[in-house]
Amino acid sequence: MMLVLKVESTSLPYKYNLGLERQRDHHRMASSSSSSLVPSSSSLKSLSLKSSNLTSLKLAKCYFITDYGFSQAVVKLPLLEDLEVSYCSLTKVSMKAVGKPCPNLKTLKLNIFGDMFPGNKSDDEALAIAETMLGLRHLQLFGSKLSNTGLKAILDNCPNLEHLDLRQCFNVNLFGDMKKRCSERIKVKMASSSLPLPSSSERLSLSFRSPPSPSLTPEMKDGEYSNWSELPTELTSSILQRLGPIEVLENAQKVCTSWRRVSKDPAMWRKIVMHKVEGLGCNLDIMCRHAVDRSQGGLVEIEIWDFGTDSLINYIADSSSGLRSLKLAKSFQVTDDGLTEAVVKLPYLEELEVSNTSILSAKSLKVLGQSCPNLKTFKLNQRGFLRPRIQSDDDALAIAETMHGLRHLQLFGNILSDVGLNAILDNCPNLEHLDLRQCFNVNLLGDLEKRCDERIKVFRRPNDSTYDYPYDATAIDIFSDEVVFRLMPDANYYPDLMAGSDYSDYDPTDDYDF
Numbered sequence: 001m002m003l004v005l006k007v008e009s010t011s012l013p014y015k016y017n018l019g020l021e022r023q024r025d026h027h028r029m030a031s032s033s034s035s036s037l038v039p040s041s042s043s044l045k046s047l048s049l050k051s052s053n054l055t056s057l058k059l060a061k062c063y064f065i066t067d068y069g070f071s072q073a074v075v076k077l078p079l080l081e082d083l084e085v086s087y088c089s090l091t092k093v094s095m096k097a098v099g100k101p102c103p104n105l106k107t108l109k110l111n112i113f114g115d116m117f118p119g120n121k122s123d124d125e126a127l128a129i130a131e132t133m134l135g136l137r138h139l140q141l142f143g144s145k146l147s148n149t150g151l152k153a154i155l156d157n158c159p160n161l162e163h164l165d166l167r168q169c170f171n172v173n174l175f176g177d178m179k180k181r182c183s184e185r186i187k188v189k190m191a192s193s194s195l196p197l198p199s200s201s202e203r204l205s206l207s208f209r210s211p212p213s214p215s216l217t218p219e220m221k222d223g224e225y226s227n228w229s230e231l232p233t234e235l236t237s238s239i240l241q242r243l244g245p246i247e248v249l250e251n252a253q254k255v256c257t258s259w260r261r262v263s264k265d266p267a268m269w270r271k272i273v274m275h276k277v278e279g280l281g282c283n284l285d286i287m288c289r290h291a292v293d294r295s296q297g298g299l300v301e302i303e304i305w306d307f308g309t310d311s312l313i314n315y316i317a318d319s320s321s322g323l324r325s326l327k328l329a330k331s332f333q334v335t336d337d338g339l340t341e342a343v344v345k346l347p348y349l350e351e352l353e354v355s356n357t358s359i360l361s362a363k364s365l366k367v368l369g370q371s372c373p374n375l376k377t378f379k380l381n382q383r384g385f386l387r388p389r390i391q392s393d394d395d396a397l398a399i400a401e402t403m404h405g406l407r408h409l410q411l412f413g414n415i416l417s418d419v420g421l422n423a424i425l426d427n428c429p430n431l432e433h434l435d436l437r438q439c440f441n442v443n444l445l446g447d448l449e450k451r452c453d454e455r456i457k458v459f460r461r462p463n464d465s466t467y468d469y470p471y472d473a474t475a476i477d478i479f480s481d482e483v484v485f486r487l488m489p490d491a492n493y494y495p496d497l498m499a500g501s502d503y504s505d506y507d508p509t510d511d512y513d514f
Helices: 041-051 069-072 092-099 125-133 148-157 176-185 233-241 245-250 258-262 285-295 309-321 336-343 364-370 395-404 418-427 446-456
Strands: 002-007 015-021 034-036 057-061 084-085 105-111 139-142 163-165 271-273 299-303 327-329 351-355 377-381 385-387 409-410 433-435 457-461
Touching: 015 364, 041 069, 069 092, 092 125, 105 125, 148 176, 233 258, 245 271, 245 285, 271 285, 271 446, 285 299, 285 309, 309 336, 336 364, 395 418, 418 446
Parallel strands: 015 057, 057 084, 084 105, 105 139, 139 163, 271 299, 299 327, 327 351, 351 377, 377 409, 409 433, 433 457
Antiparallel strands: 002 015, 002 034
8 A cells, every 4th residue: 555645736835635545556656746655644744844835735544644743743834724634533632733823724624424323422623623713714524523512612713714514414403593693604605507405404514515506597597587486397307306305205395386296206206315314303114105106116226224114115115116226224123034025026126235234144145136136236234243253154155146147245244254255256257346344254365365356356355444334334342342433424415495485385185294
């Protein structure tokens, strides 16, 4: 592995990007605009000594830079205006060290993977920012654990703040006065061609980076459309398709008659993604059935997180025999038998994911493989067993026996051994992507590692980093209390649209009692 420092200026550099780059050839030379080094505390300190006039510094995935090393370096950068620290290992100590020695700091981006686990809350970094970075204009805290307390401190102490990004800050609840303060204080700058989209949850985002919008008609560019109901049907459809089912059913369809009409178009419901949001207060099982009904049998992809039952999964299968993709994450009430009963009704299924849900038996895996001959992608994920070591190749042998057409296979945390891995390689000739992270019984002995390297285009080894794994990556170790979390849920951000509706066309029969 080599870490590369990319220099954007060949003379006295004013901007630096430090990034993590994996390279198979450790002797490959960097380009003429790059210089090679390990982005550690010592290299960062060396950089600060040579470039005291630095105005922009961006660190991404620099896991070897410590709080102490960062603090020692940043005090030597008095002209710093733009700082980004994304997916590093720095804490509040570093944030406190930045403010005073960098009085010109205008932009700070401090990003981590969002953590949806309840109670995992900390305002330390937010309070450090509020205490020392009073001149901030742009602040991004993607995935921060701050709560309303930390947000209030930032609003109180950063009077010049114009842009604030709180996506995946799941402890922030933008209700009441807090929402009003943000709306009044934060300046939102949008191009006339950008369309704001409604939010799936007020707590998910206060971001002002406009999502890509479809090409606008001349009338839209000239501002002729004064309200949402006047938008062309194809543009309204494009907007609603960017929203999730919860947003459409709870909010968007109530905006106006034209939006309600578009929301009932079966083409709107070919793909359904539903994640449970704390405090939503509706029955997601009923809402999901409603969404499936609106597809009128045309559902192609569905993904549900944190809810679901055997009854719901079978309802989906009975209503959508043409389903191509089914993803279940943390659907703890879905059983082995219930999922098997549903999957046999889905002969066209090409992608199946079962992550941190009920563990499928080897018998069920065989039924699945036999019932879904078109299956190309299979993800069967759970938390890894570090200690004690529990070993079984039943899953792997069932996959090898019945899923010969697989191209993508993820078995995160599986208890297979080298025997099971060999069977998969022998019987799945088209396999291109294989993820065996936290499969601690796989040792890659003999020529097995060579086979994987030669056969598999993308191979994730048992001890590879879990930084991009979207679920709880805490390995089970009954002999230790140490835990490491790596979470990365999806992010969506939209302002509120509800003010555009007069409810004159509201029909109570259109809504389920969620």
